[in-house]
Amino acid sequence: MFEDFNEVVCLGMGGSYSEIAKDKLFKAHDLYLYQRSLNSIKECIDYVDENCNAIAVLPVETTYKGIIRETIDNLIQTKNQNIQILAETIVPVNDCILSKTTEFYSITGLIANPNALAKSKIFVRDEMPRQLNIVVAESMDDAARLLNGYNLTYSIIGTHKTAELYNLNVLKEHIEDDKDNKRRFIVIGDASTLPTGKDKTSIVLFLNDRQGALLDIVQVFVKYNINITQINSKMMNNNAEEQAVFIDFDGHKDDEVIKLLISDLEPQAEGVRIIGSYAKF
Numbered sequence: 165m166f167e168d169f170n171e172v173v174c175l176g177m178g179g180s181y182s183e184i185a186k187d188k189l190f191k192a193h194d195l196y197l198y199q200r201s202l203n204s205i206k207e208c209i210d211y212v213d214e215n216c217n218a219i220a221v222l223p224v225e226t227t228y229k230g231i232i233r234e235t236i237d238n239l240i241q242t243k244n245q246n247i248q249i250l251a252e253t254i255v256p257v258n259d260c261i262l263s264k265t266t267e268f269y270s271i272t273g274l275i276a277n278p279n280a281l282a283k284s285k286i287f288v289r290d291e292m293p294r295q296l297n298i299v300v301a302e303s304m305d306d307a308a309r310l311l312n313g314y315n316l317t318y319s320i321i322g323t324h325k326t327a328e329l330y331n332l333n334v335l336k337e338h339i340e341d342d343k344d345n346k347r348r349f350i351v352i353g354d355a356s357t358l359p360t361g362k363d364k365t366s367i368v369l370f371l372n373d374r375q376g377a378l379l380d381i382v383q384v385f386v387k388y389n390i391n392i393t394q395i396n397s398k399m400m401n402n403n404a405e406e407q408a409v410f411i412d413f414d415g416h417k418d419d420e421v422i423k424l425l426i427s428d429l430e431p432q433a434e435g436v437r438i439i440g441s442y443a444k445f
Contacts, residue, residue: 173220177201178305179326185349186221209238219353249440257345262332263319273297273318275307280321287339363416365441369433417441
């Protein structure tokens with residue numbers, strides 16, 4: 165499947181978690197593709213939408229924030245309706261203090277993006293020097309590049325991959341406040357997958373907001389004894405009466421029972437789109 169592509173798009177660079185997820189997936193599939201790094205989820209999805217030879221590795225869920233709406237919202241609005249989720253993986257979060265120096269207690273400055281700082285408030289408050297000079301960067305890669313303009317006592321928040329790419333020392337690990345934080349990533353592209361026997365399917369149903377609509381949907385899953393693993397909804401077009409319901413459930417779209425399930429769901433909704441069947445991580 166992945167052999168049909170020649171390019172992979174990642175969110176960010178400089179050791180971003182999207183790059184780490186890509187490395188993990190490609191190692192499992194013994195795959196190498198040219199990497200293009202973009203600055204936003206929408207840019208990544210738009211690029212795949214316009215280039216059928218490209219796939220993208222994107223965050224879709226974190227234990228820190230839950231479902232990442234930007235990924236799902238843009239995925240269901242692609243012009244190419246054949247773009248689907250092809251695979252998933254989970255990456256544990258391990259934010260680190262990185263620096264050119266080897267002495268943590270000599271640190272006088274910290275360069276990081278606001279999101280990284282927000283996730284590590286306790287560590288920065290309790291473990292870093294009180295007179296710490298904080299420099300705000302746009303991204304992990306931006307922080308690593310800015311570090312070159314500061315003296316040896318400055319540091320950044322990054323990953324082990326960032327340290328490897330920029331030849332930095334890892335002074336502290338797991339500085340994030342939520343030590344159990346993980347990120348789920350998906351691979352999207354214009355392709356289909358074959359059943360493995362341990363699959364998950366993701367769909368979106370477009371509903372008019374009527375009483376009992378969601379109950380009717382759930383009862384279809386009960387009828388076929390299909391396990392729902394996740395369900396979320398969002399308002400469409402700033403109209404409270406138009407809802408998109410996202411459902412992950414066990415099974416593959418090519419399974420006969422799933423075909424029957426989808427057939428029964430279609431009369432219950434204004435539209436149904438399968439956004440991927442893929443092996444469960």
